[in-house]
Amino acid sequence: xxxxxxxxxxxxxxxxxxxxxxxxxxxxxxxxxxxxxxxxxxxxxxxxxxxxxxxxxxxxxxxxxxxxxxxxxxxxxxxxxxxxxxxxxxxxxxxxxxxxxxxxxxxxxxxxxxxxxxxxxxxxxxxxxxxxxxxxxxxxxxxxxxxxxxxxxxxxxxxxxxxxxxxxxxxxxxxxxxxxxxxxxxxxxxxxxxxxxxxxxxxxxxxxxxxxxxxxxxxxxxxxxxxxxxxxxxxxxxxxxxxxxxxxxxxx
Amino acid sequence: xxxxxxxxxxxxxxxxxxxxxxxxxxxxxxxxxxxxxxxxxxxxxxxxxxxxxxxxxxxxxxxxxxxxxxxxxxxxxxxxxxxxxxxxxxxxxxxxxxxxxxxxxxxxxxxxxxxxxxxxxxxxxxxxxxxxxxxxxxxxxxxxxxxxxxxxxxxxxxxxxxxxxxxxxxxxxxxxxxxxxxxxxxxxxxxxxxxxxxxxxxxxxxxxxxxxxxxxxxxxxxxxxxxxxxxxxxxxxxxxxxxxxxxxxxxxxxxxxxxxxxxxxxxxxxxxxxxxxxxxxxxxxxxxxxxxxxxxxxxxxxxxxxxxxxxxxxxxxxxxxxxxxxxxxxxxxxxxxxxxxxxxxxxxxxxxxxxxxxxxxxxxxxxxxxxxxxxxxxxxxxxxxxxxxx
Ligand SMILES: Nc1ncnc2c1ncn2[C@@H]1O[C@H](COP(=O)(O)OP(=O)(O)OP(=O)(O)O)[C@@H](O)[C@H]1O
Ligand SMILES: [Mg+2]
Numbered sequence: 001x002x003x004x005x006x007x008x009x010x011x012x013x014x015x016x017x018x019x020x021x022x023x024x025x026x027x028x029x030x031x032x033x034x035x036x037x038x039x040x041x042x043x044x045x046x047x048x049x050x051x052x053x054x055x056x057x058x059x060x061x062x063x064x065x066x067x068x069x070x071x072x073x074x075x076x077x078x079x080x081x082x083x084x085x086x087x088x089x090x091x092x093x094x095x096x097x098x099x100x101x102x103x104x105x106x107x108x109x110x111x112x113x114x115x116x117x118x119x120x121x122x123x124x125x126x127x128x129x130x131x132x133x134x135x136x137x138x139x140x141x142x143x144x145x146x147x148x149x150x151x152x153x154x155x156x157x158x159x160x161x162x163x164x165x166x167x168x169x170x171x172x173x174x175x176x177x178x179x180x181x182x183x184x185x186x187x188x189x190x191x192x193x194x195x196x197x198x199x200x201x202x203x204x205x206x207x208x209x210x211x212x213x214x215x216x217x218x219x220x221x222x223x224x225x226x227x228x229x230x231x232x233x234x235x236x237x238x239x240x241x242x243x244x245x246x247x248x249x250x251x252x
Numbered sequence: 253x254x255x256x257x258x259x260x261x262x263x264x265x266x267x268x269x270x271x272x273x274x275x276x277x278x279x280x281x282x283x284x285x286x287x288x289x290x291x292x293x294x295x296x297x298x299x300x301x302x303x304x305x306x307x308x309x310x311x312x313x314x315x316x317x318x319x320x321x322x323x324x325x326x327x328x329x330x331x332x333x334x335x336x337x338x339x340x341x342x343x344x345x346x347x348x349x350x351x352x353x354x355x356x357x358x359x360x361x362x363x364x365x366x367x368x369x370x371x372x373x374x375x376x377x378x379x380x381x382x383x384x385x386x387x388x389x390x391x392x393x394x395x396x397x398x399x400x401x402x403x404x405x406x407x408x409x410x411x412x413x414x415x416x417x418x419x420x421x422x423x424x425x426x427x428x429x430x431x432x433x434x435x436x437x438x439x440x441x442x443x444x445x446x447x448x449x450x451x452x453x454x455x456x457x458x459x460x461x462x463x464x465x466x467x468x469x470x471x472x473x474x475x476x477x478x479x480x481x482x483x484x485x486x487x488x489x490x491x492x493x494x495x496x497x498x499x500x501x502x503x504x505x506x507x508x509x510x511x512x513x514x515x516x517x518x519x520x521x522x523x524x525x526x527x528x529x530x531x532x533x534x535x536x537x538x539x540x541x542x543x544x545x546x547x548x549x550x551x552x553x554x555x556x557x558x559x560x561x562x563x564x565x566x567x568x569x570x571x572x573x574x575x576x577x578x579x580x581x582x583x584x585x586x587x588x589x590x591x592x593x594x595x596x597x598x599x600x601x602x603x604x605x606x607x608x609x610x611x612x613x614x615x616x617x618x619x620x621x622x623x624x625x626x627x628x629x630x631x632x633x634x635x636x637x638x639x640x641x642x
Contacts, residue, residue, distance in 0.1 A: 071602075081598075091613055
C-alpha cells in the first residue's frame with residue numbers, strides 16, 4: 001500500500017527526517033512510536049504532501065505509484081487520509097458541511113455518522129472552533145469516516161481522550177480499517193475483509209490505543225531515524241521499561 | 253478617498269433633475285430587468301413576503317404600500333404634509349453644515365421614505381424599501397426617517413441599486429432613525445450600485461431605554477466609491493446596538509465604511525463586526541466605540557482579507573471616558589492561512605475550491621433576522637462574487 005524509500009525531509013533547511021525506509025503492506029496497521037520532536041508528525045505531513053516539508057531525497061510510493069511530487073488533494077483522492085494532531089480552525093465553515101466535502105461525490109448520512117461517534121453537538125459549529133482536545137479527535141475521525149481512505153494516517157488519536165470516548169474511538173478506527181467486529185449488515189466477515197484492504201499508520205505515545213485496535217507492527221522514530229521495526233506491543237514494553245534510551249543506542 | 257467630508261465629490265458633475273416615473277400599482281408589472289436588480293438587493297416584488305414596500309426611482313416614489321395596521325410607509329414629502337410634527341425630526345441629530353454632503357443634501361430637493369411602527373406594533377414580516385437610480389448621471393438625494401415607537405418591532409430591508417448599464421451617478425442619503433423605549437429595529441441594507449456610482453450616506457440613530465438596533469450592511473458588487481460612518485447613540489439604560497457588515501471590493505471600488513456607537517447610558521451594549529475582502533479594490537473598515545458611563549460593554553471585530561492585491565485598512569477605535577467601561581477589539585488583516593487551504597485539500601478539495609470554501613466561510617457572518625430566501629440569495633451572490641475573485 002505504502003512504500004517509503006530513503007526519504008529525507010527538511011523544514012526550513014533543517015533536516016528533520018533522515019533516510020527513512022518503510023513498507024506498509026495492504027491490510028496492515030503499523031504503529032509509530034518516538035519521543036517528542038523525533039519527526040513523527042513531520043512524516044505524516046510529508047506523506048500527505050503539505051508545504052514546508054521539503055523532500056530532498058528519496059520517494060514515496062502509494063498503491064505502486066510515485067506520489068512524491070503530487071499535490072495534496074490528488075493524494076487524498078487516491079485514498080490517503082489523515083487525522084491531524086493540531087488541525088486549524090476554519091471560521092464560517094460548519095463541521096457538518098466539511099463532512100459532506102470529505103465524502104466527495106458519494107452520498108453521506110452526516111447526522112447518522114455523527115451520532116455514532118458522538119459528534120452531533122458540534123456539527124453546526126465552525127470547524128475546530130473552540131473544540132476541546134477530545135472533540136477535535138472525534139471530529140477528525142468523523143471526517144475520515146466520510147472520506148473512507150485506504151491508507152489512514154492517525155496522529156495521536158487517543159491523546160487527551162477520556163476513557164469512555166476512547167472505546168468509541170477504537171471502534172471507529174476499527175470500522176475505518178474494516179477490522180470491526182460490527183460490520184455492515186448483509187455482509188459476511190470474509191466479504192468485508194476481501195473488500196478494499198485498509199492500511200494504517202498510527203502515532204501513539206501511550207499505546208493505550210493498542211487495547212482497542214490490532215497492530216500488525218510497530219516502528220520507532222528517533223531523532224529523524226527509523227530505528228526499529230517489530231511487534232508493536234514488544235516495543236511498547238521496551239519503551240515502558242527503558243524509555244527511548246535503548247532506541248538511541250540502537251540508532252547509533 | 254481620503255476625504256470623509258465629501259470634499260472629493262464634484263456636485264456639478266451630476267444632474268439633479270430627472271423625469272418623473274409613473275406610479276406602479278402592481279409590482280408584477282415592474283420591468284423584468286429592474287425586478288431582477290430589485291431581487292438582488294433583497295427587494296421582492298412578491299408582496300406577500302413583506303409587510304410593506306416603498307420604492308423610489310430617481311426622485312419619484314413609484315410604489316408605496318403598507319399591509320399591516322399600525323405600520324406607516326410613505327414618501328417623506330407626503331409624510332411631512334400629513335404630520336406637522338415630523339419636521340422636528342429632520343435635521344435633528346444631523347447638522348446640515350456637518351460636511352459638504354449634508355450641506356448639499358440640505359440645499360437640494362429630496363425625496364426619501366418615512367417608515368413608522370406605532371407603539372407596541374410588532375411588524376410580522378420585513379418591510380422593504382428600494383432606492384433606485386435609473387437615470388444616468390443623476391444625483392439621488394434622499395432624506396429618510398424611521399421611527400419605531402415604544403415597544404414596537406420592525407425589520408426593514410433596504411436595497412439600493414442602479415439600472416443595468418448606468419455609468420455614473422451619486423447617491424446621498426440622510427437617515428435619521430429613532431428607536432423608542434423597548435423598541436427593536438433590525439435594519440438590513442444591501443447595496444448593488446454600479447461601477448462608477450459614488451455613495452455617501454449620512455445616518456444617525458437614537459436608541460432609547462431598552463431599545464435594540466441591529467444593523468446589517470452588505471456590499472458585494474463593484475461600485476465607484478462609498479463612504480459612510482453612521483452614528484448610533486445608545487441613549488437610554490440597557491439599549492443595545494449591533495452592527496454587522498460584509499464588504500467586498502473589486503478593482504476600482506473604494507469603500508470607507510464604519511460605524512460609531514456612543515454608549516451614553518448604563519448597561520448599554522454595543523458590538524461591531526465587519527468582514528471585508530478586497531481583490532484589487534480599497535477598503536477602509538472603521539469602528540469607533542465610545543463609552544461615556546460605567547457599566548457598559550462594547551466589542552469590535554474587524555477582519556480583512558486581501559486576495560491577490562488591494563488595500564485593506566482596519567481602523568478600530570475605543571474610547572473610554574470613565575473607569576468601569578468594558579471595551580475590546582480584535583482586528584486582523586492578511587491573506588488566507590496556507591494551513592487552512594491544505595487542510596481542506598487533504599479532504600480532497602483542489603486548491604481553488606479550498607480557497608473559495610474558506611472565503612465563503614469568512615463572509616458567513618450571522619446576519620440576524622434575514623428571511624431564509626434572502627439568505628439563500630445572499631449565499632448565491634457570495635458564490636458568484638467569488639468567481640470574480642478567483
Ligand atoms: N514548521 C516547523 N518549523 C520549524 N521546525 C519544525 C516545524 N515543524 C516541526 N519542526 C521541528 O521538527 C521536529 C520534529 O517535529 P514533529 O512535530 O514532527 O515531532 P513529533 O515527533 O510529532 O513530536 P510530538 O510527539 O511532540 O508530536 C521538531 O524539532 C520540531 O520543532
Ligand atoms: Mg507530533
